[in-house]
Amino acid sequence: MFRNYLKVAFRNIVRHRAFSAINISGLAIGMACSIFILLWVQNELSYDKFHKNAGSIYRVSAGGERNSGPMLPELKAKIPAVKNYVRLSQPTTTVFATGAKRFEEKAVFYADSTLLQVFSFPLVNGNAESALARPDAVLITEDMAKKYFGSEDVVGRGLKKG
Structure with missing residues (x-):
């Protein structure tokens, strides 16, 4: 058939x-x-699933010339469901120097000190609670640590902008 x-x-x-x-x-x-x-x-749907609270993290973005920066503290103050926030800048190109060496980095982000409270990025060295406590603190990858300092243990070492 x-x-x-x-x-x-x-x-x-x-x-x-x-x-x-x-x-x-x-x-x-x-x-x-x-x-x-x-x-x-x-x-x-697969973005950032490795974070501990991935289901509770939302992105608020403002397009064009508007800045969503002042809006986030206000949202946290007026909406009890908002537990925390972190503001990230657009990626910028910045020159960093260590001693006589200078390096141009094309994807540098500026972030609030709450970055590691919202996102659960694993740290190789250092403490997540105090990593961004100072306004001039920097988080770098293992590869950048080797490139700038020649070793991975760079906690407390200086990195100058420009």
């Missing part, structure tokens, strides 16, 4: 080639679009 259905389907495809080509290509394009949309949604 199934063999008969295949014969009839094949004969109809051969007999009505243009109609069949339109239907098959439409089905293929529709399936490809559905798969791409599924992959995009899966990628969007």
Whole structure:
């Protein structure tokens, strides 16, 4: 019985080639679009899942010339559901110096001292509670520590801007 259905389907495809080509290509394009949309949604939902409180972290952004900076303390004061906030700047290019060495970094972010209270980034050295207590404190990656200082244990070492 199934063999008969295949014969009839094949004969109809051969007999009505243009109609069949339109239907098959439409089905293929529709399936490809559905798969791409599924992959995009899966990628969007996978961001920052490694953080301890990933389900409670939300992003508030203001486009254009507006600054959402003053809005966040006000939201925390007026909405009890807001437990904490952290403000991040846009990435900037900055030159850092250690001794005679100078390095240009293209993705430097300025953040509030609450960064490690909201996000649970693992620290190689140092204490998360006191890491950003000073206004001139800097968090760098292991690779940057090796590049600037030649070692990974750089807690308390100086890094100048410019």
